[in-house]
Amino acid sequence: MKRHQTTILDIAKELNISKSTVSRALTNHPNINPETKKKVLELAEKMDYQRNMLAISLITNKSYTIGVIVPEFISSYFPKVIVSAQIEASKAGYNIIISQSNESYETEVKNAKVMLANQVDGVLVSITKETRNYDHLKIFQRKGIPIVFFNRICEEMIVPKVIVDDYEGAFKLVEHLLQTGKKRIAHLAGPDSLSISKGRLNGYLDALKKHHIEIDEELIIPYDLSLRKVKIYVKHLLGLENPPDAIFAVNDPTAIEVVQTIKKIGLRIPEDIAIAGYSDDYASSLMEPKLTTVAQPVDEIGKIATQMLIDQINREVADWKATTKMLKTKLIIRSSTVKETTSNPE
């Protein structure tokens, strides 16, 4: 459908002035008569004038747009981070283009190109579980477009990152499980292409070591985050001759799936088997039993990542400090690991 634009030239003609003057009125330029300015602004309003950011961005080589690339949109984690990022970006006058990769490397690559083509001033990225090649992201670096990773970072790229202390979070969680008397703690470990998986796995391992629990490789299940497979793994674990008395899943959606499976089988949670997850999803506090998990400061993650990005954008030259900001997590103990939470007055 063809559409027509009101341009500054239309305003200029109507007022019998030059487009330069109109431009000055619209951009708060000092060299302009306040009366002329007033006239222009009024007419602009009346004519439904909207500045064409494409033209402006083309000239100024600045789009005031930030790209956000996230792997998925189904868990509550990324939407929450994005809301926070959007609020922060908005404060600095930036808009956000969001794209979700559907956990597909191909889609991520495509989305990155779109961001490039649309001249974003910077990108906030969390990679998919499939991403093992980073060329599509390194282009940003080569072109001098700032990039900040959060949550699912790319370790080999030396750029700013915002993460949480996954190691410590997992460590505390596993210690908690041990304190409740559990001895055989299984772990559904995420793909080792993701640093979060590694961090959580190492926290798990070290907590066991610290408490002199022998590590049983049988209890560590490599898992690619496909929820469909959870049921199989759980049944496999329960079928072992020496089955686990607790399962620590790499994230909450997985833990929720584990709980559903266990409930269907008929075991009691947490008496027969305790379950814990990671990230404190929206549903985790609502389900029965409520899920013990490690909460991440989602708002802060979105806020800080955006601040770091805008900071980079505003820098004259690229000084690759590339600080990695690591935030603390919080262990949230609920009824999936302890029989009755101390009565919960609220």
Added chain:
Amino acid sequence: MKRHQTTILDIAKELNISKSTVSRALTNHPNINPETKKKVLELAEKMDYQRNMLAISLITNKSYTIGVIVPEFISSYFPKVIVSAQIEASKAGYNIIISQSNESYETEVKNAKVMLANQVDGVLVSITKETRNYDHLKIFQRKGIPIVFFNRICEEMIVPKVIVDDYEGAFKLVEHLLQTGKKRIAHLAGPDSLSISKGRLNGYLDALKKHHIEIDEELIIPYDLSLRKVKIYVKHLLGLENPPDAIFAVNDPTAIEVVQTIKKIGLRIPEDIAIAGYSDDYASSLMEPKLTTVAQPVDEIGKIATQMLIDQINREVADWKATTKMLKTKLIIRSSTVKETTSNPE
């Protein structure tokens, strides 16, 4: 940070040809020697060339970008619709700019202007609970930029809309409650600026009428979707001399909040009081008791809305058929309304 762009002129110089020829190579124009084309494409790849969509959009007056304006991002509803919309848009070569209004009218207006300034080819809109003035959306119409509403529509604008049969969904739900023997069904009704609220309320009223249940105004609570207030309303309802034996909340997040409140008070669900919601949120099937609700075909909504929008965009002239597509809902009966769902083999 200053950055440099590889332009078609760089390629042209390098190859000693004109930028017109380079352009032809890059755009699959027929009038070009295949060998020249090959050379150009190879060099472009080597030089990390990325077409500048800003420049292209400026000329062609087409951005291949669709704006999406949603009121919130916290429930799973809108993210799901957006994922589906993005997939559909992508098929047609369109990208998506998403903005969420945080249920704030002001933010929605701002976001609409951003969409305009960024020259979107069309917009997909679901309004906030506060929106009562539609000038910021009518601008799109005036400028000939197609707009399609979904879910939270603007009734007074004659444009394509994608909705579900809220009336019927609520009707069936309330009939179900009556069939389980409930007699005094309360309704937490949404703001009447939203058509969905009205549809659900009318479904509720008509279902009661059909079954000759007298309507008790006391049981209909006007509610502005602020979850914090739910607790107060529930306590108020329970404190009535003739309290309800069922509560139908206008949406799932509210119903979930109702359930939490009732559980804390100590009443049994559904024996003492049954609870039902609307939209089948992610958490609804996980909580205890599982929530009876009315499911919406989210994937289809996103898909159809996007198709209708792109269809409008591709039209030569605006022929305001403005069809409203109404989709069917599905009643999902769970344990918040019936004691034990018939054992659930899966």
Added chain:
DNA sequence: AATTTAAACGGGAGCGGTCCCATTTACTGG
């Protein structure tokens, strides 16, 4: 009165592409 100075505005190049209209080159047929 002549000159300086500042305020306000106009003109035009150019951002990175597309696309129309020449122009050049090579090949065909009479």
Added chain:
DNA sequence: CCAGTAAATGGGACCGCTCCCGTTTAAATT
């Protein structure tokens, strides 16, 4: 051998705007 034609390329206007530089006008200074 030359007009006619098609294929391939070049040149340049233009999309809507910013921004630099030059011009006009009026007030201030000497």
